[in-house]
Amino acid sequence: MSRPPPVTTKQYAPDLSRLDLRAAIAISDEPKMFTAAVPLLMRPRNANRVPAPIGLIAAMIGSFIFALAASELFPSAAGAAMPLSQEVYVWQRVWTPPLREAVVDHGGTFSNVVALAAEVSWNHGKPEVVRVPIDYGALTLIGRPVGLALRIGPFAGPFATNDAVAQMLGSLASSIVLEAKTNQVNVSELQLDFDCAESKLAGYQLWVEAFRKKLVPTPLTLTTLPSWLKQPAFHDLAAASDGYVLQVHSLEKPKGFDAPFTLCDPKVAVAAAVKASSFGVPFRVALPTYGYLIAFATNGQFVGLSAEGPAKSWPASAKLREVRTDPMVMAMLVQKLEAKPFPNLRGILWYRLPTIVDNLNWRWPTLGAIVNAQWPRESVRTQLRRVEAGLVEINLVNEGELDISSRLAVEIRWQDARLVAGDGLRGFELVEGDASTARLTTRSQPHRLAAGEQWTVGWLRFNRDVEVQLELKQQ
Numbered sequence: 157m158s159r160p161p162p163v164t165t166k167q168y169a170p171d172l173s174r175l176d177l178r179a180a181i182a183i184s185d186e187p188k189m190f191t192a193a194v195p196l197l198m199r200p201r202n203a204n205r206v207p208a209p210i211g212l213i214a215a216m217i218g219s220f221i222f223a224l225a226a227s228e229l230f231p232s233a234a235g236a237a238m239p240l241s242q243e244v245y246v247w248q249r250v251w252t253p254p255l256r257e258a259v260v261d262h263g264g265t266f267s268n269v270v271a272l273a274a275e276v277s278w279n280h281g282k283p284e285v286v287r288v289p290i291d292y293g294a295l296t297l298i299g300r301p302v303g304l305a306l307r308i309g310p311f312a313g314p315f316a317t318n319d320a321v322a323q324m325l326g327s328l329a330s331s332i333v334l335e336a337k338t339n340q341v342n343v344s345e346l347q348l349d350f351d352c353a354e355s356k357l358a359g360y361q362l363w364v365e366a367f368r369k370k371l372v373p374t375p376l377t378l379t380t381l382p383s384w385l386k387q388p389a390f391h392d393l394a395a396a397s398d399g400y401v402l403q404v405h406s407l408e409k410p411k412g413f414d415a416p417f418t419l420c421d422p423k424v425a426v427a428a429a430v431k432a433s434s435f436g437v438p439f440r441v442a443l444p445t446y447g448y449l450i451a452f453a454t455n456g457q458f459v460g461l462s463a464e465g466p467a468k469s470w471p472a473s474a475k476l477r478e479v480r481t482d483p484m485v486m487a488m489l490v491q492k493l494e495a496k497p498f499p500n501l502r503g504i505l506w507y508r509l510p511t512i513v514d515n516l517n518w519r520w521p522t523l524g525a526i527v528n529a530q531w532p533r534e535s536v537r538t539q540l541r542r543v544e545a546g547l548v549e550i551n552l553v554n555e556g557e558l559d560i561s562s563r564l565a566v567e568i569r570w571q572d573a574r575l576v577a578g579d580g581l582r583g584f585e586l587v588e589g590d591a592s593t594a595r596l597t598t599r600s601q602p603h604r605l606a607a608g609e610q611w612t613v614g615w616l617r618f619n620r621d622v623e624v625q626l627e628l629k630q631q
Contacts, residue, residue: 240494241503242527243268243440245305249275251291254511259291262509262520263298265527268344270303270505271295273332276325277309283324292339301344303377304332308350315359317366325363326370333374346371347401349379357389364396379403379442382428385435394437401505402432405444405481409461413452419444419481422489426496433499440503441493445523447480447516463516483518483558487526518559521607525557532557536605538566538626545621546576550596550614552605552628560605563631566596566613573622584613597631 244266248255263269275286295302306329316322329346336343348367352360368376375398382404384390394400404425410417420443432439451459451474459474470476490504506527510520525532535556541549550568554560566584570592580586583603584596596614605611616624 239529240490240501241267241440243270243303243503243505244523245269245442245505245508246271247305247508248272248511249286249288251289251294252511252513254513255509256291256294258509258511258520259294260297262524263295264300265524266300266506267503268301268303269295269298269509270305270345270347273304273306273336274328275307275309276328278311283321285328290336292336292341296340301342302336303345303347304336304343305347305349305379306332308348310351310353311356312353313356313359315356315362317362322363322366326367329367330370333371343374345375345377345398347377347379354383354387357384357387357393361389361393361396364393368396368398375399377401380439382424382431385428385431391435394435394439397437399438399440399502400432401440401442402428403442403507404428405442405507406448406463409458410450410477410479412456412458413450413475413477417450417479419446419448419479420486420489422485422492425489426492429493429498429501433501436500438500438502440505441501442505442507443486443489444481444507445486445510445518446508446514447478449516450477450479451475452477478516480516481518483522483526483532487531490526519607519609521557522559530557532607534558534560536560536564536628538628539610540624540626543615546573546618548616548618548624549612550616550626551610551612553610554605554607557607559607561603563598565598565629565631567627567629568594568596568616569625569627570618570622573618573620576617576619578614578616580614582611582613586614586616 242265244263246255246259246263246269249272259269271290272288273290274288277284277286306325308325311321329348333343333346346367348364350360350363364376364378378393378397378400380390380394380400380402382402384393405420425441425443429441446463448461448463450461451470453459453471454473454475459470493501493504506523508517510517510523512519522532533556536552536554539551539553541551543549550566552564552566574591575588575594578586578594580596580599583598583600585599587595587597589595594616
């Protein structure tokens with residue numbers, strides 16, 4: 157029997173924050189459908205979806221309207237939405253205090269949490285393994301099943317069930333599960349995320365069959381792409397597993413700096429779900445919460461992109477563009493996946509769990525609203541804080557579930573006092589008006605005020621204590 161190849165182990169560096177710009181992503185997929193379905197489909201999941209009738213006539217009218225809407229919007233639907241499980245990835249490679257806090261505070265919201273456990277890359281054909289130092293204590297606190305993800309980089313083959321490579325990977329998969337169980341984690345699955353070429357799916361199946369036997373009774377699931385569904389080998393690959401996750405985001409790289417770029421196209425996602433439903437194997441759909449920072453050279457050539465991990469070292473002349481996932485688009489997509497029956501579709505797996513320091517991801521209020529079947533709302537207000545007599549601080553508070561990226565201005569009014577000094581903060585500029593007015597305005601580009609975040613945008617000092625009135629406006 158051949159010996160496993162030598163393995164090099166290393167540790168990840170901490171995530172670093174990146175620039176915070178924004179580009180909008182639009183949806184044009186049957187907008188009329190969502191308008192009619194919103195009142196019925198976006199209620200809390202634990203609520204009765206059909207209100208109790210008030211009298212026989214009201215019940216008949218309500219039933220008729222609902223049946224009519226359902227027949228027009230979703231001809232093949234039974235008339236009521238079926239809530240899907242809501243799960244989330246913990247895909248960060250370093251368990252920082254903010255990540256641990258996010259897991260403990262919000263992990264219990266989901267029916268299953270999938271944590272990245274290890275990653276395998278190949279250096280001249282030899283495997284390099286990185287084990288993620290998971291905080292198992294945090295996972296045990298949430299009281300939910302935990303999946304473990306094993307990422308495997310591109311591998312050209314050959315594939316076998318018991319050669320040196322298969323032995324190494326199989327042993328790694330087993331050790332990942334054993335370590336978690338030893339730390340009192342309720343392991344729900346091992347998820348293989350193999351960057352497999354479409355032409356190699358039959359070879360991949362050999363690995364899956366070998367690993368699945370080795371992992372019993374822990375289920376083995378796969379991360380797959382919509383393009384795989386068209387391959388003849390996919391049916392047998394899927395059948396060899398206990399289920400798969402259909403990743404419908406980040407499928408193409410941008411064609412140009414100004415070219416339209418969508419992280420997740422709802423039409424593509426729905427079409428892929430329809431196709432996946434035909435294989436008779438349970439599957440989930442992975443949806444994005446993150447954004448990309450994309451770099452282009454001055455000649456228009458694509459340089460690269462960054463969604464997480466250490467900041468990339470872009471050329472000094474590179475042009476940077478950020479593209480984010482639109483929460484409203486994803487909320488409508490979830491609604492559509494729930495409303496129309498997709499055989500074997502079991503749930504939504506969100507990529508990834510937000511943390512307070514993740515600049516390219518949604519904040520928790522945004523994802524939390526969608527997971528709880530609510531429309532994320534936009535709500536921002538001003539707040540005045542009296543620091544001391546004659547000195548006030550002006551804050552913007554985002555109380556909604558959506559980030560605010562509009563150019564905002566704060567109108568300031570007072571009476572019977574003289575403004576002695578003041579300044580704008582966070583990209584705001586203080587512009588004095590007459591003797592009793594001033595204005596805080598953004599200097600250039602709009603800034604992103606994240607959901608649940610509060611900014612101090614300016615301060616004013618008067619010659620005496622005075623009442624100050626604020627009015628928020630869009631520029």
